[in-house]
Structure formats: C-alpha cells, structure tokens
Amino acid sequence: MPRLMNIRPRGGGRILLGLVPILALLLLYAVASQARHTLNPNDKILPTFAAMAAQVNIMALHPDPQTGQIALVADTAASLRRMGIGIGLAAITTLVLGLGIGLLPLVRAGLGPLVAAIAVIPPIAVLPILFIVFGLGETSKIVLIFVGLTPFMVRDLSAHVAAIPEEQLVKAQTLGASTWVVAVRVALPQALPRLIESLRFSLGPAWVFLISAEAIASDVGLGYRIFLVRRYLAMDVIIPYVVWISLLAVALDWALATLSRGLFPWAHPKRLR
Template structure:
C-alpha cells in the first residue's frame, strides 16, 4: 500500500480536518491555564470565560453613543465593503479576462498593463487612494478592487487563452462568430475558473479590508481590532480574529458549493 493511494471517506476527511483545529484549541487552553496560574491578571492568553465576558457587551448591549450593537455593526460594515469590492472584482475580471483571453490582439495590447498593475503592492497605494477618494468607503473598496482584480483577470485570461484550439476551430467551422465563440464556447468554461479565482482571492481581500479599516475608519472588524490593541485587549482581539476566519471559511464553502452545483461537469474529475 502506498500513502498516495489512500483516499479517506467523507466522514474521515471531516474528522481529519477537525483534529488539527482541536489540537490548537487544546494547546491554547493549556497555555492559557498555565499563564493564569502564574499570573492571574495575564492579558496575553485570556481564558474562554474572560473572552465571553468581554464580548458579551459588544454582542448584546447597545452602544450608548450610537445605539448600535457594536459587534454586529462591525460585521455588517465589513461585509458590505468586502461584498461590494469583490463584486466589482468579479465583474471586471469576467469582462476584461474574457476579452484578453479570446482576442490575441487585446492580450498583446493590454496584457503587459494588467501584469504591471498586478505586481504593484496594493498596500503601498493606500495613501494615494485616501488622497484621491478621501477617507470614506470608496477608498476601502478601491483597495480591494486594485489588489484583487488584476490577479483574477490574469488567471481568467490565461485559462481562456489555454482552451483547446480544436474547440474554437470546430465552432468557427460551424459558422460561429467571435461573439458566439466568447458566449457559447469560452464563457461556460470560464465561469468555474472565475469562482475558483474568487475563492483564492478571499484571503487577500480580507487583508486589504482590515488594513484599510485599521488606518481610516470608525466602524468595522479591522477598526475594532486595532482600536482595542492599545489596551492589550486580547479577550476581544482573539474572538474578532476567530470570527473573521469563520466568515472567510463560510464564504469559501458557499462558493465551492455554488461551483459544484452549477457546474457539475467541471468537478467530475476531482471526485
């Protein structure tokens, strides 16, 4: 028996995936208990009880100044920015990526420009975005768009350009125009790749969002984390980081399920 041929069942895959997470939680609990045994006022590794106490007011008590439930208001603000940014990224990547992938002349003209923009560190452009768009929502969304869109465009364009030439030749033999080639041949095969690119972009998109919120915002998950760090409030920071991770995982799972249900043929070989 070779290990490369061992394929765990769905149930065993879930158990194997949960095991490392469980070990991390157990290790944290032991480390937290040890630190509090030596120093009951330790703030670096708060106990679960301390985190529950700190988060209670943010979850269920309205802020006296704004009247909002802070945790849920932060979550909603961040998800709105992320959703708008990724929506623009996806639409832009689909339109531009299809054009660059289908039309060699367009790829020769604008491929270098997309590559140049893609290698610019988006965080370095954050001051420029704040100067151009101000400190409002536009700059935060623009950072996500600038950071994610070029990668998605390049990935989709390369995928479309690599489609088998036999398909394009056969379609043209049957009388298909360039427009029909794009819609009937390339687009159906590009959509699963677009969703895959969006899944890979979730991590960087969250990084850009948290960075923008940390620098210039008055609400949001990133804003709250960087606000309480000055007080060493790890009992708030850790739950917020865990919540962001959970949201990212749920988004990834939702996109994966969408792709599998909408494009069954694209996942047959991966089963």
C-alpha cells in the same frame, strides 16, 4: 504492513484525526492561560475562555450605549459590504478583461503588457494614493480590494480562456458562430467556473487588504475594531474577532464552491460520472 504512504484514514477515523490537533491546540491554550492567571489574575495576554465569552456577550448581544448598535453586527455588516462590493467589481472587470484578452489577439496585444505591469505593484503600496485620491471613506477601502485582486485575476482568467483548445474555437466557427457568439456561448461559460475558483484563491488577499484599510482609517468594521482595542491589550475581544473573521472566510469560500458546483456541474467531472 503497507507502506506509510498507502495508509488512508476513512470515515470516523479521518474526522477524529482532524480533530486531534485542534483539540490539542485548544488544550494548550487553556493550560497556558491558566498558568498565566495563577501568576497574575489580571493577565490580559491570554484571556480565559470565560473572559472571552463575557466579551462576546457584550459585543454580540448588547447594543453599544454610545451608538445604539450592536458592535459585532455593525462591524460585520460594514466589512462584508466593503468586501462584497470590492470582489463583485473585481469579478465583473475580470470577466470583461479576461475574456477580451484571452479570446481576442487585438485586445491581448493592446492590454496584456499593461495588466502584466500593474500586476507587479504591491497593492498596499498604493493605499496612500487611494486615501489621497478617494479620501478616507468607503471608496478607498473598496478600491483597495478591487486594485489588489483584479490584475491577478485578469491574468489568471485570460490565461485560462486563451487555453481553450483551438479545436473548439474552430468548431464553433464552422457551426456559424460569430466572435460575439463564441465569446458569450463558448468562452464565457467556460470562464465562469474558473473565475469563481480564482475568487476563492483571492479571498485571502482580499481580507488582508480590507483589514489593512480598516485598521488605518475607519470608524466601523472588523479590522477597525481589532486595531482599536489593541490599544487596551483587549485580547479577549481580538481573539473572538479573529475567530469570527476566520469563520466568515470559510463560509464565503464554501458558498463560492457550492455555487460553482450547482451552476456548472460539467466543470466538476468527478460528480458527473
């Protein structure tokens, strides 16, 4: 009998093993929900799967009589737009600052301390400032994502660029490369897969910032909706929305990982051999 640490599940066994806890959790929920509904048929805390399905049907397939829009679609579109613009701006800024700080000692000396100082500020703490400065509209939500992600990502990317072996930089110079050519053809391509990886790590915090901003001031969005229906204890809406947000997060993460493998095969050497 091998040691426990050497037993590796393979193929179907591995998938089965992964499914067991998920199914167990669902079963636990169903039993608990059933138990509460036997005591009180109007229980709102643990809605049945049937009740949630009915709500999803209303939210996802039927237009809201007041606005004429399908709530789930409108909320998803608004949230993803804020998220996309926020992480897009953060990524572009990170690329420029990260390359500058990582590659050029002059820029590192100038901006390094500032970025390090900004990175320690908890982003949610500046949310009131953003609301005051940018108002309660779209801008403040996008800026919160931007402010929340950028300092961390700049520090990560500049450290990665600074860790490019000096040999490579010297080699490029002996081949006649200028600073610009080294930045664009040596540092930038090696920074891009790291930027995507850093974005993937930042998606979790990005959702936190987005939902916080939407919860406080908004009239559409996934975060807005779950905090709105919280007033009516509408768990039958909240739970499907949370599941939906999780699915979106997984899809976004998967898309970024696939993008990186497709664009930068050299950065995933296991697949090269």
